[in-house]
Amino acid sequence: MTTPAISVQNVSKRYGETLVLRDINLEIPRGEVTCLIGPSGSGKSTLLRCMAFLEETTSGSILIEGEPLGFIEKDGKRRAQSPSELRATRSKVGMVFQQFNLWPHMTALGNVSAALRRVRKMPRKEAEERAMAQLTKVGLEDRAGHYPSQLSGGQQQRVAIARALALDPTIMLFDEPTSALDPELTGEVLNVMRALADEGMTMVAVTHEIGFAASVGNTVCFLDQGKLLFHDTPEKVFAAPRHPRLEQFLDTYLDRGASMLK
Amino acid sequence: MNFDFAVILAKGPQIIAGLGVTILIWIVGTILAAAIGFLVATLRRYGGRLMDKLLSVPVEILRGTPFLVQIFLLYFGGPYIGIRLDPIPAGLLGLSIYGAAYYAEIFRAGYNSVPTGHAEAADCVGFTRLQTILYVQLPEMALLVLPPANNMAVILLKETALLSLITVPEMTMTVQAIGSQQYAFVEAIVVLALVYWGLVELSNFLGRIAERRLSKLSS
């Protein structure tokens, strides 16, 4: 049996009094697309951010390809990873944010090549060639010299995907990648994600695009109030009879592509 | 290198006298500057377009030139057009006019921050223009205006040091003179710097208390 891309073991997370994640156990298999769905406040984004160590878990652990993320276990003792150890573990993971988070002072090409140059210490020319290849892949080679403020939301998000891909991650995390977009722009981003899935990239996506989850996802996880209620193939998850909480959730998203499931 | 601060501190009474002149010019100058600035801002708002344009010229000139050049012009150039002033009145006048230009801008921003509807509402209940300004617009802008106004007051305090260059017997001039007499110039300047530092931090502190009081009052 191969080690899963990510394994989430007994993870709980608490902000002060509120428990946002309650004892989550989940394995993300390699080469598959896992979609996290659930109402807002269900903890799905927090769980995804924990997988990138952008949030620390209160208890439990997360392993990236078998290696612990954020801490090191040695002789039965647990200690926090140093910044450079953390960077090494995290380098397998690429992250795409809801708000794109492109650096406004760099062009599209600059955004994609920055880490290649600064972190991977690649010469400028080589870094820019690789960055250009990634921009071509997301269909934005002609926008390389544009600043984020000169790009539409959909284009910005595609640049953000290219930026994450440029570092050759084995796992891609998507945190509501289309939620900040006008509806007519979501398609271009979903198409890029679909193409990425077809290439066999391991993907975890928090999404409200039920249609995308149903058609591209290998696994759909439904979170509610910090609990992972169930996870299974989309066929089984969306097949009637559905769990009442899921039914309720789908009702609120009927206008978002979920109608095809009714 | 030996530093001898005792000779400077022995001249405490003189330093305090200089400090007194500094504080006097500062406080009177700041009050005058704020009053003139408020008047200018009010005239610019209610005196018609021409008045607004006309008054913007001196404001921009005063804000665009160094204070030092302004007081040189007033003190050394003034007598040639019949303005013959002693150092202290010249310094006070210079500081007030210079500060007024900045206060005019601060109050202009204040007027702009009050929604026009509020002034219109006051007009409707029969307030005169003056009543509207005093009872509606001024209190409403106070919270916004106070921090930059305090900041400006502190800037003016520091600018008073320049008045030593037109022989106003304020603290900088007094302490420099003591330093030269006692052959302890470095020590004198160190003491001078520390006194200003303390004074500025004290006024910053008082300013913050005033801001906090006011924001409590208005919330």
Next chain:
Amino acid sequence: MTIFVSSISILLGLGFAILLSAMRMSGNLVLINFARVFISFFRGVPLLVQLLLIFNLLPALGLSLSSLATALIGLSLCTAAYQAENLRGGFEGVPPGLIESAEMAGFSPTQTFLHIRTPIALRMTFPALVNEAILILKASSLVSVVGLIELTKMAQNLAASTYMPLPIFASAGLIYLAINLVVAAIGRRAEVALPGLPAK
């Protein structure tokens, strides 16, 4: 000389202001307090007194400096304190998501500071920088007290030799005004034209 001293001081001050900001965000108590005291002192003492202090104290400690060096040090340290205070707002305004994305890209904290936070903070506080440039231009009139011949000192000398202080100081004032209007106009143009402002 006025323009030269002012522009060099602004640039040196900017570099030093960034260093002060780094100290303030370093988490190291010694560095944080050093930056705090430095900023408080240089904002709390009149520039005239600072210049006199540097001009007299350093030679007394055995370090002789030319008038030009004294003027540059004085103006740069003073503007550094003000610029650090301006930058504080900029650094606080950098959206946290931009720092997270840098973290995910593998940037070290130093790299994030240099390549992400600083350029964005600088861009966000650009109008304050232009403002500071104008303030320093005006403040540079004070460096005559340490013996540097710049615009104001030249006007003083001319006024003394010609007995015509009125037109001479007025002209000096107009020259300052003209430079400042140009700086302000360039600043406004640049504010509109420069990319790099984070979206609201």
